[in-house]
Amino acid sequence: MKTVQPISEKLQHRSFPVLGLSCASCAASVQSMLSSQAGVSAVAVNYANATATVDYDPAAIREEDMQSVIRSIGYDLVIEKEQAAEVVEKSEQNRYKKLKIHTLWAAILSMPLMVISMWGMDIPYAGLLMWILATPVVFVFGGRFFTSAYRQLIHGKAGMDTLVALSTGVAYLYSLTVFIFPDFWASKGLPGHLYFESAAVVITFILLGKLLEMQAKSRTSADIKKLMGTQPTTATVIRDGRAEQVSVNAIKIGDHLLVKPGEAIAVDGNVLSGMPLINESMITGEPVAVQKEKDAIVYAGTLNEHTSFEMTATQVGSDTVLASIIEMVKNAQGSKAPIQKLVDKIAARFVLGVLIIAAITFLSWWWLGGAAEISRGVVAVVTVLVIACPCALGLATPAAIMVGIGRGAAMGILIKDAAHLQTLAGVTDIVLDKTGTLTTGKPVVQEAVWLEYNDQLANILLAIERSSQHPLADAVADYAASLLPHKDTVNGLTHATFLPGLGLEAAVNDINYYVGNARLLEDKGIVLNDQSLDHFLQRHPNDTIIYFADGGHKKLLAGLALADTLKPEAKTTLDRLRDQGITIHMLTGDNSATASHIAAQTGITFFEANLLPADKLTYIEQLQRAGKVVAMIGDGINDSAALAQADISMAMSKGSAVAMDVAGMTLVGDRLDKIADGIQLSRLTNKTIKENLFWAFFYNLIGIPVAAGILYPFTGYMLNPMIAGAAMAMSSICVLAASLRLRYRKLQ
Structure with a gap:
C-alpha cells in the first residue's frame, strides 16, 4: 500500500519519455508503479507518445528514484532534460x-x-x-x-x-x-x-x-517533428562589425543577426534593416509570405524567402513563440x-x-x-x-x-489538451466578441467628403493627426497621407491641443484648425449645413464622423466617416459554422447601432451591445443553464472571465496574454476561418x-x-x-x- 506522506506546496509537474512500452497494459503498469510511490501526487502515462506526466514532490522522491522503479519492471524513464530528445531518438x-x-x-x-x-x-x-x-x-x-x-x-x-x-x-x-x-x-x-x-x-x-x-x-x-525541424541549429551574428556563425544556443537577447535568403530565422526579434518576405506557414498555417518592414516582429523557425536583412534578438531559446508552440503541442498530445x-x-x-x-x-x-x-x-x-x-x-x-492536435498545430490551431479537443466537438453555440475578433479592431476612413480641397489642407490634416495619440488619429493620418504624393507634413505647426470629448485644436501659420466631432464645431461657431454633408451622413448612420474645419475663416473643410471593418473571412466563416449546426452570438461593449450594423452584415440573429465583462459572463451562464455547450471567442483582457466560464474558449493570438492563457484553443494568425476548421477537426478526431x-x-x-x-x-x-x-x-x-x-x- 502506498505510504501517505504530506506533499509540499512546491509540486513539480514534468513529462518524462518512457522507453520500452509495447502495449496499453505496459503503460498501465508504469502508471501503477509510479502512482504507488510516496511523494507522487498524480501520474498519466500515454502509450501513443510514450510519455509519463508526473506531479511529484521533489522533497519526498527524486527523479532517479522514479527511474529506478520503472527500470525494475523492464522499462526506462528518461530524466535528462537537455538531452531527452536525443536520448529518446537514439x-x-x-x-x-x-x-x-x-x-x-x-x-x-x-x-x-x-x-x-x-x-x-x-x-x-x-x-x-x-x-x-x-x-x-x-x-x-x-x-x-x-x-x-x-x-x-x-x-x-x-x-x-x-x-x-x-x-x-x-x-x-x-x-x-x-x-x-x-x-x-x-x-x-x-x-x-x-x-x-x-x-x-x-x-x-x-x-x-x-x-x-x-x-x-x-x-x-x-507534424510536431516538422515544427521542431524548422528550428535552425546555427545563425549568423554580427559582433564588432563582423559576421560570425554561432550555435543558436549561444545567441543572447539584444544580439544583431544577419538572415540571408533561404535561411530559417533562429530566434524571435525585430527587423533592423531590410524588407524581407517571410514565410510564416509553420506557425500561422498561412502559405503566403508576408512583407516585413523595420521594427516588424519576426519569429524563430519562419523562412526568409527574399533579400537579406538584419534583426535584433528579443526572445531566445525556450522563450521563442515556436518553442512555446512545440511545448504546448507536446503537452497536449500527451494529455x-x-x-x-x-x-x-x-x-x-x-x-x-x-x-x-x-x-x-x-x-x-x-x-x-x-x-x-x-x-x-x-x-x-x-x-x-x-x-x-x-x-x-x-x-x-x-x-x-496525437494526429488531431498535431494537424491543428500545423494549421495554426493550438489546442491546449485532449479534453478541450473532445469538448470542442460537442459545441452547440459560439459567442464572439466584436472588436478584434469579428472585426479587424483597427478603424479606417470609409469615406470622406471635402467641401474645399488642396494638397496644403491635406498636409495640415496629416500634421495635426500625427501629433495626436487618439485611437482614431492613425486612421485619419493614414487617409490624409494616401492623398499626398510625397506624404510630407507642413512646417509651421506651433502647437496642438487635445480637447477631451471633442477633438483637437491646432495652430498652423497662426491659423486655428479643428479636427473633432460636431459638438467641437458648434462650440467654435462653425455651422454644419451643407447639403452634400447631409447625404454623406445618411450614408453612414452607424459610423464615427470626424470633421475638419478652418477656425480662422469659420468654415467646414471636410467630413470623414470612420468605422472598424469586418475581417474578410468573417461572413464565410459564420456561414460555415451555421452549416455545422452551430448558433452564433455576438457580445460587445460597443453601442447598439454599431452592433446592429455588424450583425446585419454577418447574419447574426443573437447579439447584445453596451456590455461590461460581467454581463458577458452572465450571458454565457444563461446559455449553459439552457443546456448549451458554449464556445467563447475573444482577444482582450475584458474577455478573460467569459473565456474561463465557457465550456471551450478560444483566443486570437494577437490578443492579450491573459486571454490566451485562459483559452483552451489559440488561433495563430487571427484568421476566423480557423474556428470552423478547429471544430471540424475536433469532430473528425x-x-x-x-x-x-x-x-x-x-x-x-x-x-x-x-x-x-x-x-x-x-x-x-x-x-x-x-x-x-x-x-x-x-x-x-x-x-x-x-x-x-x-x-x-x-x-x-
Missing part, C-alpha cells in the same frame, strides 16, 4: 534497428518450420529440426517478451508481454514434452501434436506487427481525453480477464472433450492469449489525439476515436470466442494461433492507419 533508432534484425531472422527460421509442419512431418528427424529452428525464434528473438513478463510478474503486474510469453511458452513446452516423451503421451491415449511452428510464427508475426507499429507511430507525430479514463480502466484489468478466459477455455475443452481434446485445448489457450493483446485498445484514443474503440472492442468481442473454439462444435473450425498472431498485429496497424487519415482528411 534509443528508438537502436530499438527499431534491433527489432528489424530480429524480425528478419525470426521470419527466415519460421518459414522452413511452416513448410515442415505442413508437408514434411514424415521426413527423418522432423521433430528435432523443428525444435532446433523454433528455439532461437522463441527465446532469442522473442526473448524480450519473457524477460519483460518476468520483471512485471515479480511486481505483481501483467501486460501484453505476459500474454505473448504465456501463449508461445505453453505451445513450445507442450511440443517439447511431446517430442522428448512421445511414449508418455501415447500410453495415456493422448494425441501428441507438435506446435513448434505455432510458437515461432506467432513470435514472428508479433515482431512484424511491432515493427510496422513503430513506423506508423512515428508518423503520428510527424488524455475524458473517454481515455474508461479505456485505461478496461486495459488495466484486461490482461487478468484474458488469463481467466484462457484458463476457463482449457478446462472447458478438458471437461467437455476429455483427455483426447487436451491438444486442442492447448491450441485454444495459445490462440486466446495471442489474439487478446490489448494494443489496439490502448492506441485507439491517444493515436487519434472524435469520430475517429469512436470508430477505433468500436473496432478494437469488436475485434476482441469476436476474436476471443472464436479463438476459444466456439465454432468447433458447429463447423469443426479451430482458429490457428498463427492467424491469431497476424490478426492481433493487424488490429494495431489498422487503428494507427485510421488515425493517420486525419492528417489528410479535407476540412470543408
Whole structure:
C-alpha cells in the first residue's frame, strides 16, 4: 500500500519519455508503479507518445528514484532534460534497428518450420529440426517478451508481454514434452501434436506487427517533428562589425543577426534593416509570405524567402513563440481525453480477464472433450492469449489525439489538451466578441467628403493627426497621407491641443484648425449645413464622423466617416459554422447601432451591445443553464472571465496574454476561418476515436470466442494461433492507419 506522506506546496509537474512500452497494459503498469510511490501526487502515462506526466514532490522522491522503479519492471524513464530528445531518438533508432534484425531472422527460421509442419512431418528427424529452428525464434528473438513478463510478474503486474510469453511458452513446452516423451503421451491415449511452428510464427508475426507499429507511430507525430525541424541549429551574428556563425544556443537577447535568403530565422526579434518576405506557414498555417518592414516582429523557425536583412534578438531559446508552440503541442498530445479514463480502466484489468478466459477455455475443452481434446485445448489457450493483446485498445484514443492536435498545430490551431479537443466537438453555440475578433479592431476612413480641397489642407490634416495619440488619429493620418504624393507634413505647426470629448485644436501659420466631432464645431461657431454633408451622413448612420474645419475663416473643410471593418473571412466563416449546426452570438461593449450594423452584415440573429465583462459572463451562464455547450471567442483582457466560464474558449493570438492563457484553443494568425476548421477537426478526431474503440472492442468481442473454439462444435473450425498472431498485429496497424487519415482528411 502506498505510504501517505504530506506533499509540499512546491509540486513539480514534468513529462518524462518512457522507453520500452509495447502495449496499453505496459503503460498501465508504469502508471501503477509510479502512482504507488510516496511523494507522487498524480501520474498519466500515454502509450501513443510514450510519455509519463508526473506531479511529484521533489522533497519526498527524486527523479532517479522514479527511474529506478520503472527500470525494475523492464522499462526506462528518461530524466535528462537537455538531452531527452536525443536520448529518446537514439534509443528508438537502436530499438527499431534491433527489432528489424530480429524480425528478419525470426521470419527466415519460421518459414522452413511452416513448410515442415505442413508437408514434411514424415521426413527423418522432423521433430528435432523443428525444435532446433523454433528455439532461437522463441527465446532469442522473442526473448524480450519473457524477460519483460518476468520483471512485471515479480511486481505483481501483467501486460501484453505476459500474454505473448504465456501463449508461445505453453505451445513450445507442450511440443517439447511431446517430442522428448512421445511414449508418455501415447500410453495415456493422448494425441501428441507438435506446435513448434505455432510458437515461432506467432513470435514472428508479433515482431512484424511491432515493427510496422513503430513506423506508423512515428508518423503520428510527424507534424510536431516538422515544427521542431524548422528550428535552425546555427545563425549568423554580427559582433564588432563582423559576421560570425554561432550555435543558436549561444545567441543572447539584444544580439544583431544577419538572415540571408533561404535561411530559417533562429530566434524571435525585430527587423533592423531590410524588407524581407517571410514565410510564416509553420506557425500561422498561412502559405503566403508576408512583407516585413523595420521594427516588424519576426519569429524563430519562419523562412526568409527574399533579400537579406538584419534583426535584433528579443526572445531566445525556450522563450521563442515556436518553442512555446512545440511545448504546448507536446503537452497536449500527451494529455488524455475524458473517454481515455474508461479505456485505461478496461486495459488495466484486461490482461487478468484474458488469463481467466484462457484458463476457463482449457478446462472447458478438458471437461467437455476429455483427455483426447487436451491438444486442442492447448491450441485454444495459445490462440486466446495471442489474439487478446490489448494494443489496439490502448492506441485507439491517444493515436487519434496525437494526429488531431498535431494537424491543428500545423494549421495554426493550438489546442491546449485532449479534453478541450473532445469538448470542442460537442459545441452547440459560439459567442464572439466584436472588436478584434469579428472585426479587424483597427478603424479606417470609409469615406470622406471635402467641401474645399488642396494638397496644403491635406498636409495640415496629416500634421495635426500625427501629433495626436487618439485611437482614431492613425486612421485619419493614414487617409490624409494616401492623398499626398510625397506624404510630407507642413512646417509651421506651433502647437496642438487635445480637447477631451471633442477633438483637437491646432495652430498652423497662426491659423486655428479643428479636427473633432460636431459638438467641437458648434462650440467654435462653425455651422454644419451643407447639403452634400447631409447625404454623406445618411450614408453612414452607424459610423464615427470626424470633421475638419478652418477656425480662422469659420468654415467646414471636410467630413470623414470612420468605422472598424469586418475581417474578410468573417461572413464565410459564420456561414460555415451555421452549416455545422452551430448558433452564433455576438457580445460587445460597443453601442447598439454599431452592433446592429455588424450583425446585419454577418447574419447574426443573437447579439447584445453596451456590455461590461460581467454581463458577458452572465450571458454565457444563461446559455449553459439552457443546456448549451458554449464556445467563447475573444482577444482582450475584458474577455478573460467569459473565456474561463465557457465550456471551450478560444483566443486570437494577437490578443492579450491573459486571454490566451485562459483559452483552451489559440488561433495563430487571427484568421476566423480557423474556428470552423478547429471544430471540424475536433469532430473528425472524435469520430475517429469512436470508430477505433468500436473496432478494437469488436475485434476482441469476436476474436476471443472464436479463438476459444466456439465454432468447433458447429463447423469443426479451430482458429490457428498463427492467424491469431497476424490478426492481433493487424488490429494495431489498422487503428494507427485510421488515425493517420486525419492528417489528410479535407476540412470543408
